[in-house]
Amino acid sequence: MGQNYKIIIEYDGTNYSGWQIQKNTRETIQQKLEDALTKINKQKVKVIGAGRTDAGVHAAGQTANFFLDVDIPAEKIPLALNSELPADIICKKAEKVSADFHSRYDARGKKYRYRILNSNFNSVFVRNFVYNVHKKLDVKLMQTAAKIFEGCHDFAAFCAAGSSVGSTVRHIYSLNLYAADNGEIWIDVIGNGFLYNMIRILAGTLIETGLKKRTLFELKNVLESCDRNNAGFTAPAQGLTLIEVFYD
């Protein structure tokens, strides 16, 4: 079975069809990692990711694990891997872990950030990593609204229609909004797990609140309705970044 390695990776998802390997494209993060690792290992390597980020979604701290037949010191893995990977995927750290470590099953929680650029004009420097909202957002209102979603709730209203997942109950440990000087607004979400498109629908709903298209009172009803039709739009993938995956 070989040695199990855990890695932390950063990627710019702009030019990828998401994390997961797909039939019709080789342009997935998982595929690029498996290609690079198979070269290093000289035998096929399967990579397990903590979370399947969608097309266009980025990661600053995605976590993955894989088994190698060759025994390589953990500290050599990032350099070896980065020399085979395209420039928009970077391995930051690697460590040897026990054979039973599984990056997805063992994950205790994840932190995502949704970046909004609230500005008349986009910025060429961050345009691939933010969603540019032109009209002025009421950040204070959004900060109050965010608190409604903290805690353990049935988030069925914030799950992409048509996805079947069993229970739609999830625990959001914290949902915080930060406004930076440069016009960026960050929506930071930490939770035990997320439904399909959940953070992007939460972001879209909070943006509609910040534009005063929705009242705080309404938001509680949206959550309780468990009906996707009542929540806001799905904010674009490019604004979303997986920041960190938590383990025991």
Add this chain to the structure above:
Amino acid sequence: MGQNYKIIIEYDGTNYSGWQIQKNTRETIQQKLEDALTKINKQKVKVIGAGRTDAGVHAAGQTANFFLDVDIPAEKIPLALNSELPADIICKKAEKVSADFHSRYDARGKKYRYRILNSNFNSVFVRNFVYNVHKKLDVKLMQTAAKIFEGCHDFAAFCAAGSSVGSTVRHIYSLNLYAADNGEIWIDVIGNGFLYNMIRILAGTLIETGLKKRTLFELKNVLESCDRNNAGFTAPAQGLTLIEVFYD
């Protein structure tokens, strides 16, 4: 002659052969602006830029001016222009100016920033806008070194070989180094004008100082020698951004 307009533009220079229109490529910033403005004006427009940034160099506040035959309110120019420009060039601001305003001749100074990412690994989020130096730089030493170049000096040693410019005396009003939490080091230079590749050679020389390949004592001699061979390497274009152009 029409109305003279002054604009502020931001661009990601990664995919361009620099500011200036060239015979063998249409991929220049000036060309893209002229194409967009000619569409709006329905007659050929010539764009004058404050500074001719090199291939791969970026701008947060490049300034340009041009004459339009059609009379458009200044506040409509950015939107009209941005709808014709590619996503990596953005007009942020426009104003009507008197016919004798010339963005290059009237410029009193410019501010450039050279961004270094001093980190074992590059970052996918800023990789096109920084120069990644892996080995640890001595920022304090670089800060002291930077002060040697402030003031009015003959910068012949910091001018790309083969360029003819007349006088090589330039006035650097300030040269400051800032270290940010995320591993970025910014070299901010304000001056009345710069020789060809001057800031990139200054950045390369300061980097060599930060790597302890050069002493502070040596740097004074390099400046006084007026010999390009004595200065450091030309740091890559991608780390350089034109921040602002100053006018009276």
